Amino acid sequence: xxxxxxxxxxxxxxxxxxxxxxxxxxxxxxxxxxxxxxxxxxxxxxxxxxxxxxxxxxxxxxxxxxxxxxxxxxxxxxxxxxxxxxxxxxxxxxxxxxxxxxxxxxxxxxxxxxxxxxxxxxxxxxxxxxxxxxxxxxxxxxxxxxxxxxxxxxxxxxxxxxxxxxxxxxxxxxxxxxxxxxxxxxxxxxxxxxxxxxxxxxxxxxxxxxxxxxxxxxxxxxxxxxxxxxxxxxxxxxxxxxxxxxxxxxxxxxxxxxxxxxxxxxxxxxxxxxxxxxxxxxxxxxxxxxxxxxxxxxxxxxxxxxxx
Amino acid sequence: xxxxxxxxxxxxxxxxxxxxxxxxxxxxxxxxxxxxxxxxxxxxxxxxxxxxxxxxxxxxxxxxxxxxxxxxxxxxxxxxxxxxxxxxxxxxxxxxxxxxxxxxxxxxxxxxxxxxxxxxxxxxxxxxxxxxxxxxxxxxxxxxxxxxxxxxxxxxxxxxxxxxxxxxxxxxxxxxxxxxxxxxxxxxxxxxxxxxxxxxxxxxxxxxxxxxxxxxxxxxxxxxxxxxxxxxxxxxxxxxxxxxxxxxxxxxxxxxxxxxxxxxxxxxxxxxxxxxxxxxxxxxxxxxxxxxxx
Amino acid sequence: xxxxxxxxxxxxxxxxxxxxxxxxxxxxxxxxxxxxxxxxxxxxxxxxxxxxxxxxxxxxxxxxxxxxxxxxxxxxxxxxxxxxxxxxxxxxxxxxxxxxxxxxxxxxxxxxxxxxxxxxxxxxxxxxxxxxxxxxxxxxxxxxxxxxxxxxxxxxxxxxxxxxxxxxxxxxxxxxxxxxxxxxxxxxxxxxxxxxxxxxxxxxxxxxxxxxxxxxxxxxxxxxxxxxxxxxxxxxxxxxxxxxxxxxxxxxxxxxxxxxxxxxxxxxxx
Numbered sequence: 001x002x003x004x005x006x007x008x009x010x011x012x013x014x015x016x017x018x019x020x021x022x023x024x025x026x027x028x029x030x031x032x033x034x035x036x037x038x039x040x041x042x043x044x045x046x047x048x049x050x051x052x053x054x055x056x057x058x059x060x061x062x063x064x065x066x067x068x069x070x071x072x073x074x075x076x077x078x079x080x081x082x083x084x085x086x087x088x089x090x091x092x093x094x095x096x097x098x099x100x101x102x103x104x105x106x107x108x109x110x111x112x113x114x115x116x117x118x119x120x121x122x123x124x125x126x127x128x129x130x131x132x133x134x135x136x137x138x139x140x141x142x143x144x145x146x147x148x149x150x151x152x153x154x155x156x157x158x159x160x161x162x163x164x165x166x167x168x169x170x171x172x173x174x175x176x177x178x179x180x181x182x183x184x185x186x187x188x189x190x191x192x193x194x195x196x197x198x199x200x201x202x203x204x205x206x207x208x209x210x211x212x213x214x215x216x217x218x219x220x221x222x223x224x225x226x227x228x229x230x231x232x233x234x235x236x237x238x239x240x241x242x243x244x245x246x247x248x249x250x251x252x253x254x255x256x257x258x259x260x261x262x263x264x265x266x267x268x269x270x271x272x273x274x275x276x277x278x279x280x281x282x283x284x285x286x287x288x289x290x291x292x293x294x295x296x297x298x299x300x301x302x303x304x305x306x307x308x
Numbered sequence: 309x310x311x312x313x314x315x316x317x318x319x320x321x322x323x324x325x326x327x328x329x330x331x332x333x334x335x336x337x338x339x340x341x342x343x344x345x346x347x348x349x350x351x352x353x354x355x356x357x358x359x360x361x362x363x364x365x366x367x368x369x370x371x372x373x374x375x376x377x378x379x380x381x382x383x384x385x386x387x388x389x390x391x392x393x394x395x396x397x398x399x400x401x402x403x404x405x406x407x408x409x410x411x412x413x414x415x416x417x418x419x420x421x422x423x424x425x426x427x428x429x430x431x432x433x434x435x436x437x438x439x440x441x442x443x444x445x446x447x448x449x450x451x452x453x454x455x456x457x458x459x460x461x462x463x464x465x466x467x468x469x470x471x472x473x474x475x476x477x478x479x480x481x482x483x484x485x486x487x488x489x490x491x492x493x494x495x496x497x498x499x500x501x502x503x504x505x506x507x508x509x510x511x512x513x514x515x516x517x518x519x520x521x522x523x524x525x526x527x528x529x530x531x532x533x534x535x536x537x538x539x540x541x542x543x544x545x546x547x548x549x550x551x552x553x554x555x556x557x558x559x560x561x562x563x564x565x566x567x568x569x570x571x572x573x574x575x576x577x578x579x580x581x582x583x584x585x586x587x588x589x590x591x592x593x594x595x596x597x598x599x600x601x602x
Numbered sequence: 603x604x605x606x607x608x609x610x611x612x613x614x615x616x617x618x619x620x621x622x623x624x625x626x627x628x629x630x631x632x633x634x635x636x637x638x639x640x641x642x643x644x645x646x647x648x649x650x651x652x653x654x655x656x657x658x659x660x661x662x663x664x665x666x667x668x669x670x671x672x673x674x675x676x677x678x679x680x681x682x683x684x685x686x687x688x689x690x691x692x693x694x695x696x697x698x699x700x701x702x703x704x705x706x707x708x709x710x711x712x713x714x715x716x717x718x719x720x721x722x723x724x725x726x727x728x729x730x731x732x733x734x735x736x737x738x739x740x741x742x743x744x745x746x747x748x749x750x751x752x753x754x755x756x757x758x759x760x761x762x763x764x765x766x767x768x769x770x771x772x773x774x775x776x777x778x779x780x781x782x783x784x785x786x787x788x789x790x791x792x793x794x795x796x797x798x799x800x801x802x803x804x805x806x807x808x809x810x811x812x813x814x815x816x817x818x819x820x821x822x823x824x825x826x827x828x829x830x831x832x833x834x835x836x837x838x839x840x841x842x843x844x845x846x847x848x849x850x851x852x853x854x855x856x857x858x859x860x861x862x863x864x865x866x867x868x869x870x871x872x
Binding site for chain 2: 024025027028031032034035036038039042043045046049052053056099100101103104106107108111112117120121123124125126127128130131132133134135136138139141142143146163166167170193194195196197200217220221223224225226227230231235255256258259262263274275278281282285286288289293
């Protein structure tokens, strides 16, 4: 006998109920409607944002805008080098962050015994996660620009973003590892593999779908990061070659450029650059989100035969 | 033959373990260094420039040229904007969290969850830009604010930004409740609303507290979305439609022109240090809330 | 095998780009948004004539320019004001710029006495009808602390009064102009290069119009020198570029700047 189902069936009918019960059921139905409205409003809000941004910005998405060079004082500037810098810093950040955070996550989930060291690692990660990005940017300013005297560099920005995203990627790793059934580990070690061999050859491949999803989602967030980069990667693009490979070049990203256009800049076509840049950022986020889901699933299927 | 393979794999095991431990230790090191540097630079205002910490915290007179950087206006701005955001976004977020956990049919959840994930992914500078182009003209045309730059605008933008955090953590809190709680309540004849309000909400209270605290943490640390809509005025707001400034907007507005080693730079780092302290306090609160649960 | 080839390619690419760093000379310029249009135009012209030199120009405000050149993060710091607290910086004056007090065009106010301007910005006067305009609250938009324009404003127009805090502050010339244009009742101030020809009204002060000619004779008080600071005496391409900026008559005129040699008056404290 299904208690939950029968009580729910009974409580949806208002007829033949006493006044007290009727009031309660009415309240219940009103509340349900309100909650549905609230939830729908979120979807509507998102849809409105997306439509508005496309409506405002799609007219500006010409090749000369997307690939052109920025202008400081005249109309007609583009965002090509800024997009390049966003990707450059993103890749550099991931190169540093993914190995360290994966290793730390593996340690926490597969190896660490409860104790002071483990507690300290967990606490440090939580604390790092709560530090506001602007404060982290100031730390980067102190260390990379003032102390190391690098001035404004892509490398400084990437290292700052590494510190900022370590906790998030550690959490991604841990959740992905937790999704791997223990029976896998037991079977592997039962066959005589060491713990490291188990992790490397059995656990990580099983977890890789989820990890990829998480990493790509976080990559989307790194792409849009601004506050931590203003003081570390700078407000202008490299003077040497707009598409500079040297990690020590000044690297204004697209997100920083959007901010700069609305606070510091004196170009007359602020609306064009603002609307266009915002739309490009949005499209990148959409791409990252979709790629995260699709890519994660495809990779997982390839390596383990399971969808996640 | 077999012994040497076993020895090699044991050696690899030890190497791997040490490398991993090193990476975990790096996290601790990073946090310690950050804490150290920000504390040193953030207290120079008091130890090097000999400005009183009490005056820093409570004096609304931010006068750099007069060597008197009182930060009370900005501290108040941070608090006000955060309170606004959590009052508007907190209950809304918990309600939607309840919805996702208890009411939403699978199809709706499949639509809502990616939508929330997308909202999280939108960069804060885009939120600021949306506030600037959508919200500021609205406030300018329909309220007492002459320019549209206001506390209310910043509060609304922030409320939207913290919604995803509050929603997903609330949903987690409800999902982790034992199902017997809900079943028992319904079996006793309670409606779903009564069950949620009288049984589930109180039981999930520590998880919900965590959701709200982390929402607050997000609001306190937000910089750019606020800076583009709040008007950057060095004064306490007269109403929610007046402009003001927060710790984060002052930092990002003045840091580029602050000379290394000047009082202004020290004052700005002291503000950053304050933000760090607030973040630490919030973490401790979260741990306290979680411990209460078990 | 494939991995080694990829690594080699990466190293070659890296060294090619870094070698370009050392082969060509590069100049970084940043600071005052008032000087920015001239600096940008001059950089374009100079690079066209000297392709081996790369010049990057950005804004950030006079304070930022002084700050960064003092920290040797850039080569030239543009500023509307002097830098007495940084004695190691060498002052290279390149031009004179006038600044205009701008108001929202719907107000139909075109001229104010200097005392009226002082009263508005110090908070004594809060409605436009007190100074001959419509019944509309005055919205003061100030510049941020790092702005050289603000310092010049306080020194040449507002003194001995003080600007009241608590108004909106905006940073760059462009932002200020667009906010004034959109906000009814707004008043602010910015350099000629940012205000001439824009849809805002440039006020005359005590009946003297905001024009280059009036700045040259000194009748219009709101002006300053544009300084290109260098950390130590300028040499090589940096010196050549600074000299180029100061002598490009057509670029100066196009951007509403005044050649120093055309000034009939001079000051020592700006």
